[in-house]
Amino acid sequence: MESATLHTVARRYLMSRNDKLHAEYADVQKHTRRMTGAPGNYADEEKRIYPRYNVVDAMLREVERLDPDDLPPPARLATALATAASTAQSVFTTNLGPIEAEATAAERELFRRAIKGWLAAPDPQVEPLPYRRVLSDEEAEGWRRRLEQRWGFERNMTEWHPIIGDVPEGVIALNSAAVWDGPGTELVRAALRDMGLRRVIEIREHGDPGSLLDLDAFEPTYTGAEGIWTDETLEWVAYASHEASVAFAGTLADRLRSSWPDLDDWAWAPWWDQPAK
Template sequence: MDPTNLHWASRRYLMTRYEELQSEYGRLPDGGRRADGYHYTTEAKRIFPRYNVVEAMLMAVERIDPDRLPAVDVLVSMMLAAADGGDFPLTEPPYDEVEAQAVTDERRLFAAKVQHWAAQPEFRTDPVPYRRVLTREESSAWRTSLQQRWGVQNGWWHPMLGSSVPHDVLVLAEESMWEGDGVDQVRRVLRELGRPRVVELGEYGADYLLDVEIVAPRYTGPEGCWIDEQHDWIAYASHEGTVAFGGVLSAALVATWPEVDRWRWPGWQALDHK
């Protein structure tokens, strides 16, 4: 078996499983809470620990660089280790009995999948776009670069800084990355600039190096910054409903995206003329 296929299959399974479990939880009445509005129902406890541990296992799998995979027998052992011990705070004890069983069952499901794939010498699957969790040292170096090159302060950039927004910074409403074709436009520009991979740095959680085809500069809970090795552009999604672009990305979006003016953030003028 080609180890690349095992890695692709593991990532795809965990990403799909996470979406399935989140959707299942979203269908629970009252957000999975009991009548007191605080405690979880038994059904909720059978679901949310599962997507938490799936996310943790996916992070463990994506710490492995797809460009530098080990031999398949070593990779199988690493996948099984991820199934057994992929942890982050939301997957750590204490659990009650229902939650503990849910976590155990979900770990076993992934381990069984890995063993099933590994038992097929000719196993093949479709590719998955590149995504790798950065090491702590990599994340620290990228954050230093953001501060030095773009003036990012504690993960914040324009228009969230106290200073006026520079004229060459493009600030759009966050809806442009959800309702419009903004994400496609960003990817198009980066492809045309010859930028195959992008760094994504979040306010919390994992930081990533990822394929340009899955770059999505959107606010999804944590503040987010995007950059690449050329350091000549930046994207920043804030909790205040804005997404900002600087450098060559800003210039190219203004020059080539016909709908860009429709999405300009209405607070621009107020901040620009403090």
């Protein structure tokens, strides 16, 4: 099996496991809350599921630290994947109780077995995935420092305009519906593509180290974690907040003003200034 195929299969496997486990957890949670009537302590059934998707997230992050453009030979890649299966950690995979620890260990073993199975099987037909490489801690710190110097983001925070104060001239602040329900995401991608970009840097909060990702995978949206996007030039920036806002500045804002016909219709306003429904 070629390295690119093996890496893609591993990424797709972990993404699929993540979706499946979240769906299972939602079903179990509805059942246990209906039975107990209380959202307090986790039931044992829940403890057997949520640690699994937490460790899947951690394993996927380690797998995506490998550069798809510069993968090692298949045997070495398989070893790296197995290492990720055994050692990947996050703030959600430590200090576990006995039930959670057992579930986590079982999920790691599933991934190790899957890796062995892929190596023994004929090359599968697998749909390629957009490029994504998780940044090293040093890279992420460097990007945060540069964003602070160029755009005023605090080093360990993601908050920016419009939620930190009056929106300065040159910054476009829109309601997040512009990218969720409106044409925003495609218009922003098109503007960046016209600027010659193929990939962007993404920085998220909550300990996410950030990524270098394909433009086609770029979505300027709040996902439960605020996000910042830019590129090597730092001539533009995008920011999605927890206050249903998305902001653009620099050369990207200039492009959007000329390419987004109803841009002003999506202008952001704080909830206390919005008309009553």
